[in-house]
Amino acid sequence: MNLYKRAKAICVVMLAVSLAACVQNHHRLQETLTRPAERDARILVLPVDAELFELSFGGAPTPRQDWTVAARANMNAALRGFFEERKIAVAFHDGVVDDAQTAKLMRLHAAVGQSIRAHQYDGPESLPTKKGKFEWTMGPAIRGLAPADAADYVVLVHVRDSYSSGARVAAQVVAAAVFGVALHGGMQIGFASMVDLNTGDVVWFNRLLRGAGDLRTAEPAKETIAALLEGMPQ
Amino acid sequence: MTPHRFRSFVLVAAVALSLAGCAFYASVGPGAHAIQGKLDVTLDSTWNRQVDGASNIWPETWTRNGPLLDTVHLAPGIEEGKALVNLPENALREYPRYRAGSSPTDIVAFVQGTLARTVAASDFELVEVAPAEVAGHSGIRFEFRFGAGNQGSFETDRHALGYAFERDKQLYLLLFHAAEIHYFAAGKPAFEAIVASARLPQVRAAAR
């Protein structure tokens, strides 16, 4: 994990943020979940992948373990609340991957997610054949991530969140007031996906790029989860 | 002081516009496509052809779902002493070079050695090397599994299928590699169709 590169990436993404507000961030194949006749839909949530950073005076991101721990707990609680409200049974993956086949499926899941981010959205790497449609799949083998009676869908949530330290805020104020220059502050970057475990199709994908939101406390975390899960089939 | 969020939006229009101006991929097919005037293929569907970007170093790179999931490389007429990819000489220092008259074993090693550099491939497991006819020439068909990427990038489990033949001391290579799960099987028929359509250009043959 390269913090320098991460800082640079954050700057670049920062530039894209204001644009993100006016483009479509979520894509989906269907509006409603396919529910078995006899029961509610069941969703398996992969371990929330969140890391929180504090920006120093100079804007260098420093990982904050206390915030990350709090954010993961807040997000899990918010996810549970979100799904329960919608009468969707939710289970949380414990994050233990101890066999080679599951590890392979997790790697494929990550590669497909990365490919959607790189190639589905407008940008230098967008693919002409993906324009105007949303067709991504993991293939039926992804069923192996959970037993058939345990889950119908798998949901992944990934967030990288940064916050200005007091010193950084001061730097931003000085830069803006004295020099009329905007320095980048905290950022919330994330994506979420839902895969139909029976077909392997990615049925919904959403990305989040913004300078707002707070995962460190329970109430604002709910808002972030709602923003991340925007447009999710229900 | 308690750290708190400070919202700041930076001027982005210029950067966004410049980003919008560059595209790494253009569409190709369906229909006939000439590869550097050295090989003709016919596509029965539309692919994305890489036209820019730092990794655009193969003579021809196509993908359907992005390079992490599936990739086709076409490299016709690789001459003695040349690498499979186009890079400045100092960057090519550790890339393997083609030797005319290479055995099938050595052609596979040549391809693997190149992938080791381009996609951090390792952990090669050869599945098969067998005789095959390609573009009317007697050549080889080979298959191997491998892992690509390493920490800091996306690690993927991959499966490669390649066809190659030598003509006039030059190597002609058609290579497909994709995520081992789903994407290899899903993309293989389309790749096999490209291979089946491969022909040496008539003009060149007539001129000889």
Next chain:
Amino acid sequence: MTVGRRGFLSGGCAFCATGLMACMPADQTGRPLTGIDGSIDLGPRVAPGVRTASSASADDGLRAMFDQMERRLRVSRFLVRDGRLNAYIARVVKGMADEYAGDIRPYVIRVPDFNASQASNGMMNIWTGLLLRCTNEAQLAAVLGHEIGHYIRAHGQERDGMRRQAADIQQFLAFIFAGLGVAQATDLTNLILTASYFNYSRDHEREADEIGIRMLSTRGLAPIEAARNWENLRAESEARGLPRYRSIIDASHPDPGEREATLRARAAEMPAGDPRSAAYREGISDIREMLFEDQIRTGAHGATVLIADRWISVDAKDGLALYAKGEALRLRAGGEDEKTADATLEAALGAAETPAVAWRSLGLLRRKMGRESEARELLNDYLRRAPSAPDREIIRRTLTS
């Protein structure tokens, strides 16, 4: 898109480029001797048994990030899971780390380049290319001791602090220059900050070298082998034609020549010790064939020949090393290469631990030389020795044509 490229020898290891993991790659830059020697106190700055805590500290934040990387590493397909090898590596680490044995967690990763690195959470990465380049336990232990030195001296945390400080100073200077109305002073600022950052990190490397060689000496291992690692790397850089000098500003590590000379001088002050060659070869025996195959596959034939020669000088009947040398020469095929390859492969066929592919290698070479009947016999030998070889069909075909 390039999925990812590993750091080459000259570029330094992938991890040290992050500035977060202190490590020991080959580097090419010049730098005079320093005050870090046998008299300096290099006591630990980290207590044994430290674990990641949920706190606001930057150190815990860093550890937590490495914990996350370590979780991913545990399921990586590049992790070498061979039981005997891992037991051996664990034994060597335990022997070096003493009271830190429970804190250092070594992982052998399948990358055919010379590198090892140590993260501040205790995760230690050892690339397989390092294992192939060492021919005895003392050489491996010198590198591992160096990495453990980074851990107990908290070098990773210091470098992370430096990174933050550099960004802060840069911001501060940007304000000053802007206030003075001076435009574009960032290049100069960067240059100064980068130079001081690397100066810092070079001292970390020197400290870690000293800690490593002290560990060798107190454990009865041959300290001179620490210097030999650098001698070997220098030779390899030359064989690979890698650039000899880079910018001083660019150098996070001291000049290998300096490190070699320093370690050689220190070794002369210590008892000779045991290189433990046999124990090492036994410890890595399960994966030695894989190590050579991966090295051959890199296409750096000059380096392969050099590394194989190193093994052959330890044991002239090392069939694996003889095969690797012969195969690399056959593939390089320049000047006298094929002639030497022929003799080397011939020797391999009569040695121990020779893989079946050696018969194929010599068969292909003899065929190219026009010695068809010998070629056929050798390729038949190969098929007899490896009846289920994945290339049997194509070899059979060439035998019938």
